[in-house]
Amino acid sequence: MMAGSDDIRLRPRRGGALRPAAGSPQSRRRRRGAADLRARMQALAIRLALPLLLIALWAVAARSPGVAPVLPGPAAVLATLWQMTISGELFVHVAASLQRAFAGFVVAGIIGVAAGLAMSQSRLVNDILAGPVELLRPISSIAWIPLAILWFGIGFNSVVFVIVASCIFIILLNTLAAAQNVDRDLVNAALTLGATPRQIFTKVTVPSAMPGIMLGLRIAMTGAWGGVLIAEMIATREGLGYMIVRAQASYRPDIVIGGMIVIGFVGYALNWLFLALQRRITHV
Numbered sequence: 001m002m003a004g005s006d007d008i009r010l011r012p013r014r015g016g017a018l019r020p021a022a023g024s025p026q027s028r029r030r031r032r033g034a035a036d037l038r039a040r041m042q043a044l045a046i047r048l049a050l051p052l053l054l055i056a057l058w059a060v061a062a063r064s065p066g067v068a069p070v071l072p073g074p075a076a077v078l079a080t081l082w083q084m085t086i087s088g089e090l091f092v093h094v095a096a097s098l099q100r101a102f103a104g105f106v107v108a109g110i111i112g113v114a115a116g117l118a119m120s121q122s123r124l125v126n127d128i129l130a131g132p133v134e135l136l137r138p139i140s141s142i143a144w145i146p147l148a149i150l151w152f153g154i155g156f157n158s159v160v161f162v163i164v165a166s167c168i169f170i171i172l173l174n175t176l177a178a179a180q181n182v183d184r185d186l187v188n189a190a191l192t193l194g195a196t197p198r199q200i201f202t203k204v205t206v207p208s209a210m211p212g213i214m215l216g217l218r219i220a221m222t223g224a225w226g227g228v229l230i231a232e233m234i235a236t237r238e239g240l241g242y243m244i245v246r247a248q249a250s251y252r253p254d255i256v257i258g259g260m261i262v263i264g265f266v267g268y269a270l271n272w273l274f275l276a277l278q279r280r281i282t283h284v
Contacts, residue, residue, distance in 0.1 A: 072254040077261065080254040093259075094266065096239040097228050100156060104163025105224040109217055112168045116175025116213075121201065133169060141166030141227045145234050159231040159239075166227040167220040174219070178212025179205055214278045221274055225267050 055074055062073035072080075084090040119126040144165045148158035182205050190200050232241025240259050247255035 070253055072257065077254050077258045080252075081258045081262070084255075084258070090262065093238060093240050093243045094262065096236075097225075097232065097241070098266070100159045100232070100236075100239065101163060101224045101228040103156075104160040104228065105167060105221055107160065108164045108167035108220060108224070109171055111164075112171030112216070112220070113175050113213060116172045117179055117206070117209075119172075119176050120179030120205070120209075133172065136165075137169040137173075139165075141223075142230060145231055148231070149235050154235050154237065156236075158235045159228055162231040162235070163224050163227045167223050170220040170223060171213075171216045174216025175209065175213050178209035178216070181212070182208040211282050214282055218271070218274050218278065221270060222267065225263075225270060229263060 058071075059073050059075075062068055062071050062076075081090065115129060119129055141162055144162050145158075148161045148165075152158040152161060186204050186208060187200055190204050195203065228239070229241040229244075232239035233245045236242055240263055244256050244259040247253075247259065
């Protein structure tokens with residue numbers, strides 16, 4: 001084959017077979033694939049390094065004299081979680097917490113997004129709601145629990161009420177800020193093309209504000225998951241929060257730590273799912 005040819009040069013393998021030359025497209029693709037794999041493995045190793053170190057330190061600390069009764073090791077905690085999984089008890093508590101968190105999050109999301117958009121479009125609505133929002137927003141979700149129990153008793157409704165109270169202002173304020181910060185050039189362009197106020201709202205304001213709205217919903221989702229656990233410690237008789245408090249009262253640190261681990265993993269999974277949904281909706 002001539003040196004000036006643009007054809008792919010082949011080199012013989014052992015036994016007479018041919019393989020692409022080092023500079024061929026196939027060879028470059030293989031090198032890029034190998035480099036990408038190494039980069040992913042390095043990123044995975046970096047992400048796992050600190051958790052594995054913490055688990056190792058936890059295992060060492062659990063073996064220290066006087067610590068074992070209050071700090072069971074990783075193996076003991078995993079064994080307890082496995083037993084609770086087999087018996088179905090863990091699924092009952094996780095399902096109850098997720099049900100309450102989802103219900104409160106949906107109610108807070110509907111009200112918060114609607115109110116935030118209304119405040120961004122109407123000065124009258126903004127004047128009416130701004131005062132109560134700023135008055136109620138600093139109140140901690142824990143402060144709502146006694147009132148929730150007085151109004152709804154111990155159970156599902158009181159927990160959902162606390163979740164709504166803890167999430168709604170986060171969603172409302174993020175929606176309001178996102179709608180107010182829409183690019184005025186987009187609005188002016190729509191007006192130039194003869195768009196009506198309704199068309200500007202539905203075709204410009206809402207789509208442009210969607211990334212900010214989704215950010216507020218994501219933050220509120222974390223608040224909903226944390227709020228349901230706090231409320232369950234006081235205002236219900238099932239759920240992960242109730243499970244942890246009951247384990248503390250019966251001196252079962254393995255269940256307490258196991259419950260905390262489950263809370264973390266469920267929260268991580270919820271955040272991952274919401275990020276996937278957010279990318280699908282906003283195309284970012």
